[in-house]
Amino acid sequence: xxxxxxxxxxxxxxxxxxxxxxxxxxxxxxxxxxxxxxxxxxxxxxxxxxxxxxxxxxxxxxxxxxxxxxxxxxxxxxxxxxxxxxxxxxxxxxxxxxxxxxxxxxxxxxxxxxxxxxxxxxxxxxxxxxxxxxx
Amino acid sequence: xxxxxxxxxxxxxxxxxxxxxxxxxxxxxxxxxxxxxxxxxxxxxxxxxxxxxxxxxxxxxxxxxxxxxxxxxxxxxxxxxxxxxxxxxxxxxxxxxxxxxxxxxxxxxxxxxxxxxxxxxxxxxxxxxxxxxxxxxxxxxxxxxxxxxxxxxxxxxxxxxxxxxxxxxxxxxxxxxxxxxxxxxxxxxxxxxxxxxxxxxxxxxxxxxxxxxxxxxxxxxxxxxxxxxxxxxxxxxxxxx
Numbered sequence: 001x002x003x004x005x006x007x008x009x010x011x012x013x014x015x016x017x018x019x020x021x022x023x024x025x026x027x028x029x030x031x032x033x034x035x036x037x038x039x040x041x042x043x044x045x046x047x048x049x050x051x052x053x054x055x056x057x058x059x060x061x062x063x064x065x066x067x068x069x070x071x072x073x074x075x076x077x078x079x080x081x082x083x084x085x086x087x088x089x090x091x092x093x094x095x096x097x098x099x100x101x102x103x104x105x106x107x108x109x110x111x112x113x114x115x116x117x118x119x120x121x122x123x124x125x126x127x128x129x130x131x132x133x134x135x
Numbered sequence: 136x137x138x139x140x141x142x143x144x145x146x147x148x149x150x151x152x153x154x155x156x157x158x159x160x161x162x163x164x165x166x167x168x169x170x171x172x173x174x175x176x177x178x179x180x181x182x183x184x185x186x187x188x189x190x191x192x193x194x195x196x197x198x199x200x201x202x203x204x205x206x207x208x209x210x211x212x213x214x215x216x217x218x219x220x221x222x223x224x225x226x227x228x229x230x231x232x233x234x235x236x237x238x239x240x241x242x243x244x245x246x247x248x249x250x251x252x253x254x255x256x257x258x259x260x261x262x263x264x265x266x267x268x269x270x271x272x273x274x275x276x277x278x279x280x281x282x283x284x285x286x287x288x289x290x291x292x293x294x295x296x297x298x299x300x301x302x303x304x305x306x307x308x309x310x311x312x313x314x315x316x317x318x319x320x321x322x323x324x325x326x327x328x329x330x331x332x333x334x335x336x337x338x339x340x341x342x343x344x345x346x347x348x349x350x351x352x353x354x355x356x357x358x359x360x361x362x363x364x365x366x367x368x369x370x371x372x373x374x375x376x
Binding site for chain 2: 009010011012013014018022023025026030039040041042043044045046047049069070071072074075078104105
């Protein structure tokens with residue numbers, strides 16, 4: 001896959017799941033797939049920043065949302081981005097109920113592990129996307 | 136008796152996920168919401184202006200708002216103005232506390248210098264909050280001030296996030312156009328439960344509170360008065376059935 005996959009986390013400020021979404025995005029873009037992914041700040045997408053719009057137009061995006069309002073997925077779609085996948089932290093939590101997240105400014109251990117699990121799911125999706133493109 | 140939300144200050148941070156200054160905006164905003172001015176502030180996620188409903192987009196029309204941005208792109212200030220209303224104040228971290236790239240740590244992990252800037256920015260936000268609420272010390276130590284005797288305070292025990300709650304609005308036909316009247320459903324509820332029947336006196340009282348939340352053009356005062364009186368009469372009759 002030649003194009004980087006865009007990772008767009010929600011900007012959730014008041015809820016733990018928003019922090020999990022953002023932390024998961026950092027794990028993907030900085031630790032697991034730094035060469036094949038790119039973090040896209042949602043605020044710039046909201047503003048309609050030309051550079052970000054061009055970036056969105058040229059690569060598939062994975063949105064990660066912290067709540068059911070799904071701002072990241074909606075904003076990417078409304079901005080003309082190619083939304084390949086839209087993940088909800090709550091869906092990942094349902095699969096890992098033992099990882100109870102807490103904290104907003106700083107996640108507890110459960111939150112950090114949930115973010116890692118989320119990142120793992122994102123990487124699996126990217127792997128599948130790469131497989132489809134290469135096929 | 137229903138409670139109208141107290142006049143608070145809205146905080147909108149850019150949360151820029153790609154830079155340390157963006158994390159500073161988010162953490163400074165949280166510090167104000169959670170510890171410096173918990174009773175006087177409320178926040179909303181910037182993307183909700185685009186992804187949310189009319190109630191969310193009414194945020195900056197309802198609350199005097201402080202935009203907290205990480206860099207000169209001013210996404211929070213511009214986005215708030217574009218989708219809601221012009222912020223009452225703006226803070227840009229890179230201007231308030233200029234620093235060389237990397238000095239504050241990373242977006243993911245701020246270092247000690249980054250956390251110091253968080254404190255400075257939070258104090259600056261609190262200063263603006265006090266100014267916007269009339270220069271009182273009302274927010275300090277969680278002591279509420281009396282900004283309007285007609286509006287009851289809705290206390291918050293923790294950081295208040297407005298995501299999804301929105302501001303209740305009612306669309307009325309006023310002066311031959313559709314107008315979103317902020318907080319009107321709550322105001323009507325409050326008056327009906329107080330046993331205030333429709334009439335000229337009640338309309339005058341209603342208008343006093345409606346004005347707190349809505350900018351009414353001078354030339355439309357009579358039209359608003361007429362619309363509010365008509366709508367309250369219809370609402371009151373409907374509730375009485």
